[in-house]
Amino acid sequence: MSALEPASRLAAPAPRRRASFPMSPLVALSAGFLVLVVFVAIFADWLAPVHYTTQNLLARMRPPMSEAGDMLHVLGTDHLGRDILSRLIYATRSSILIAVMGTLIGAVFGTLLGFLAARFRGLIDQAIMMLVDAQAAVPALILALTLLAFFGNNIVLFIVLVSLDGWEKYTRLARGLVVSEQASDYINAVEALGARSARVIFRHLLPNIVASLVVQATLNFPATILLETSLSFLGLGVQPPGTSLGLMLGEGRRYLLNAWWIAVFPGVAIFLTTLSMSLFGDWLRDRLDPTLRRR
Amino acid sequence: MTRFLALRVGRALLTLFLCVSGVFIALRAAGDPADIMLSMDTPPDVREYYRDLWGLNQPLWEQYLRYLFSVVRGDFGLSFADERPAFTAVVEALPKTALLGFSALFLALVIGLPLGILAAIRHNSVIDRLAMASAVFGYAIPVFFLGILLILLFALKLRVLPSAGSDSLVHLILPTVTLGLPLAGRLARFARTATLEVLGKPFIRAARGRGVLPLAVILRHALPNASVPLLMFLGIEIGNILAGAAVTETIFAWPGLGRLVVDAVATRDLPVVQACIVTVTLIMVVSNLLVDVLHILIDPRLGGFRGAQGAHA
Numbered sequence: 001m002s003a004l005e006p007a008s009r010l011a012a013p014a015p016r017r018r019a020s021f022p023m024s025p026l027v028a029l030s031a032g033f034l035v036l037v038v039f040v041a042i043f044a045d046w047l048a049p050v051h052y053t054t055q056n057l058l059a060r061m062r063p064p065m066s067e068a069g070d071m072l073h074v075l076g077t078d079h080l081g082r083d084i085l086s087r088l089i090y091a092t093r094s095s096i097l098i099a100v101m102g103t104l105i106g107a108v109f110g111t112l113l114g115f116l117a118a119r120f121r122g123l124i125d126q127a128i129m130m131l132v133d134a135q136a137a138v139p140a141l142i143l144a145l146t147l148l149a150f151f152g153n154n155i156v157l158f159i160v161l162v163s164l165d166g167w168e169k170y171t172r173l174a175r176g177l178v179v180s181e182q183a184s185d186y187i188n189a190v191e192a193l194g195a196r197s198a199r200v201i202f203r204h205l206l207p208n209i210v211a212s213l214v215v216q217a218t219l220n221f222p223a224t225i226l227l228e229t230s231l232s233f234l235g236l237g238v239q240p241p242g243t244s245l246g247l248m249l250g251e252g253r254r255y256l257l258n259a260w261w262i263a264v265f266p267g268v269a270i271f272l273t274t275l276s277m278s279l280f281g282d283w284l285r286d287r288l289d290p291t292l293r294r295r
Numbered sequence: 296m297t298r299f300l301a302l303r304v305g306r307a308l309l310t311l312f313l314c315v316s317g318v319f320i321a322l323r324a325a326g327d328p329a330d331i332m333l334s335m336d337t338p339p340d341v342r343e344y345y346r347d348l349w350g351l352n353q354p355l356w357e358q359y360l361r362y363l364f365s366v367v368r369g370d371f372g373l374s375f376a377d378e379r380p381a382f383t384a385v386v387e388a389l390p391k392t393a394l395l396g397f398s399a400l401f402l403a404l405v406i407g408l409p410l411g412i413l414a415a416i417r418h419n420s421v422i423d424r425l426a427m428a429s430a431v432f433g434y435a436i437p438v439f440f441l442g443i444l445l446i447l448l449f450a451l452k453l454r455v456l457p458s459a460g461s462d463s464l465v466h467l468i469l470p471t472v473t474l475g476l477p478l479a480g481r482l483a484r485f486a487r488t489a490t491l492e493v494l495g496k497p498f499i500r501a502a503r504g505r506g507v508l509p510l511a512v513i514l515r516h517a518l519p520n521a522s523v524p525l526l527m528f529l530g531i532e533i534g535n536i537l538a539g540a541a542v543t544e545t546i547f548a549w550p551g552l553g554r555l556v557v558d559a560v561a562t563r564d565l566p567v568v569q570a571c572i573v574t575v576t577l578i579m580v581v582s583n584l585l586v587d588v589l590h591i592l593i594d595p596r597l598g599g600f601r602g603a604q605g606a607h608a
Contacts, residue, residue: 137579137580139537140538142572142575229439230542233542256443267439271436277435278434
């Protein structure tokens with residue numbers, strides 16, 4: 001730190017650690033698991049023992065920890081002799097990627113609509129909130145199914161559909177937050193100084209509500225993963241030769257009697273991911289935004 | 296209150312109208328309906344016949360009006376799968392879904408409600424921990440994975456329950472547990488919070504101070520006041536039950552609305568898909584309206600019925 005640093009900055013007390021929300025072992029474990037999932041998703045190419053489409057028809061439906069040829073199948077093989085561990089790694093990548101993109105699209109789009117509704121009120125507000133109500137009246141899964149039937153399946157549409165779950169929550173949240181922030185003195189002051197809407201929104205309002213939005217995204221993420229995996233499980237989401245955790249489970253369903261491991265491992269992966277995410281999300285909410293406490 | 300109700304009914308109708316119009320717009324945006332509905336190798340004259348029959352040669356606004364009128368009459372066209380009217384297929388599937396949905400809801404109420412209330416009364420006890428753990432489970436477990444685990448355990452290993460079909464009430468057990476157990480977990484968490492909130496209110500302390508028995512405090516004073524948020528919660532959960540039914544019914548080959556829509560989407564049986572989404576929206580809108588009416592009835596502050604006066608402190 002240089003001597004030219006303003007005195008006030010030097011005198012400022014060290015930032016207080018928020019000791020009131022320590023990470024419990026369970027939350028730490030969840031966070032660790034999430035880091036692992038992201039790591040697996042990013043480095044899938046290096047981590048997988050073989051490519052996820054590599055078949056070995058001589059080693060079909062081998063149980064976990066069985067050897068075939070010169071290769072050990074730690075989690076067994078499926079009905080085409082493909083290594084479950086490798087498929088699991090790639091499936092994690094595509095499921096996480098789709099859910100993250102769906103969450104981002106839903107969050108950005110929903111938040112923007114919320115801003116529009118709150119800034120311009122009147123007819124725009126009415127129209128946007130009408131859309132929000134309509135979305136809330138139709139379960140996201142059923143709506144996604146309908147649009148898949150109309151438009152046919154392709155990956156871009158599928159990602160957009162996954163974002164359907166929850167965009168209206170960001171809109172409601174952003175609108176409510178902005179409406180209440182707008183009444184505060186600092187916004188009045190900025191506006192009195194002649195700042196434009198866009199500047200007010202992105203420079204002043206957004207930084208003040210971003211914590212709440214991040215918490216909302218975290219809490220909504222499990223539902224997004226469940227939407228993707230449900231659709232893929234039903235055979236209407238990710239299509240072979242691609243793979244996803246839901247698709248693996250759906251394929252494994254037919255071989256439950258003889259090879260339970262095909263369906264159970266991806267199921268466990270989905271469950272642990274959503275579980276960790278909701279535990280971590282609860283902790284994050286308590287830490288960042290106590291006003292958002294789920295009822 | 297009449298005005299409130301009229302407003303709610305108006306909003307419900309508006310939502311339905313939006314949904315039906317949205318289906319029309321989406322279907323037109325998806326391309327020429329004749330191309331989607333007819334197979335690729337349909338001869339041009341047959342295609343022209345269907346275009347006439349479906350009114351596709353008329354201006355768009357006239358198509359839209361025709362569409363609106365036929366939807367109001369419950370006419371969505373014939374199912375591609377078996378040439379029945381699509382709406383008939385939906386009406387036939389509906390009782391099965393109602394049976395499954397209500398039994399799952401019943402299971403959730405029987406397990407989740409007492410668990411949540413007990414957790415609130417014994418705050419920070421073992422029961423409380425259990426309720427919170429089951430709630431986390433209820434939010435995180437994928438319905439399809441729970442269903443598959445139940446099939447593995449009870450149908451394939453123990454061989455005590457059937458995994459598919461709907462012939463008897465025994466067939467209802469596994470789908471009900473699949474759909475109802477996660478709901479019970481979520482309900483327990485919600486009931487706990489609602490009860491905890493009420494228990495902190497001054498009128499509860501006043502009742503305790505007057506020497507009202509602890510059980511009476513809970514039953515006469517706390518629960519009636521916690522019932523309104525609980526009602527709201529159930530209104531929200533109806534959508535989850537319907538979405539969960541789509542997955543559950545597919546796993547257990549339960550011939551309800553959910554399986555119908557999944558099958559129809561897989562074969563792109565568009566008349567049935569349309570009939571399904573409009574029906575689902577109708578169910579959601581009507582049940583939310585019902586929640587609003589019940590809310591007025593049980594909350595005396597809204598001027599509903601007078602029998603509940605004692606409950607409100």
